[in-house]
Amino acid sequence: MRSTRTAQFRWEPILLMVAVAIALTVLQHRASGGRTASFPVRIASRVVLPVQSAMVAGGDILSRMTTAAFSDRAALLAENEELRRRVAEAEADKLAMLTYYHQNRAMKEKLGWDATGQFDGTAARVIDWSSGPSRRQVTIEANRELERGNIVRTARGLVGRVIEAQGRRGVVVLLIDAEHAVAARILRAGGDHGIVYAAPDAGRGEQMLMLSKLPTNADVRQGDRVVSSGLGGVYPPDLPIGVVVSVERSPVNAASIVAYVRPYADFEHLDYVRVIRRGE
């Protein structure tokens, strides 16, 4: 390879080019004192300057495109960051709304309000318990003014009534209060009437009621449902109270019948209740 190149090498072209270079230099030197550019300078300018101008124009276009692309990119990045922030906020709002939805749904279930929004009364929250050996009372707070005598219930059954009211707060005496009584009846055609009292000793750790003051020939059976009768005007009729779990007849007085009732309302876990005014 090297020998081939050495054999091909000739000095004549190089000497010729040196002569051309000398001639061009002389031409430039001669024209240096004149007003016009020398021949070599004119050649170089005519050849290079158009290419140079094209490159400058192309560079300007490229620069503008690059600048536009980067500025667009910066704007897109900023917009992307803003959208990310909004998505994060929307996700947080969605989570909060979901929490509210479930709370609302659980509360409506407890209050017995259906999803259509057709409901009566107003919601109230149990904020205090004041239970003594025989007294069973709770304090509730509603979103409207309470009145003495308002009926309190859950979705499942009757809870009690307001015996003291002060603004939106009220004290509720529960069905399981030893000094409380509700006129009730067996939910059946021609069902017998009686009075429901608390029965603190009846259940083994379970809140129980008893239906007494029944007629001597009362027909009470296990599984019968007990509702308020409306007699006396304290409670409206047909509010669910509980279900009969056992019936006892006195061994000394066969006419004395007591039916033990398991209340529908869960008195151990009262949190949200529904308050109904009379006439509602």
Next chain:
Amino acid sequence: MLYVAHSILLVIAVAIERTWPGWLLVQGQGPEVVVAAIVGIALSAGPVAGCFGGLVGALLLGGVEGAWLGGAFVAYMSLGVIVGLMRGSLLAERVLVACLIVVVATPLVELVRMLFAAPPSPTPWLVRVLVEAPYSALVAAPIYAGFRAITNLLEPEH
């Protein structure tokens, strides 16, 4: 045909060197694209092509810059001939060798041109050369690859 292609590429090299974008300047200096092109021509096509590249490069660059052509001819044509003569023996036809040649050649070319047209102050000249030499070596790699490809395409016997 090869010399026509080299001439066209040298015109483009001169234009690139003259219009090197400002945001690519290092310490206010751009690379010596013409020096890198002459090295690429000489290393890929031999001393005659290198001498021709030096002649055209000096004519175009010196003419556009308005510099004295004598010094440019001597510097660039000598560079082309010397590199062309040493290729294949002392200088391997490799991209890295082309870069190293440009690192050495850039200050030498400037030194020769300075002998014919001395700068007003040597310090800025030295700083400029020290920046230009490695910068020119960087651009020499693609330039040499391009000239070698053109040479292999047009005259494979080189």
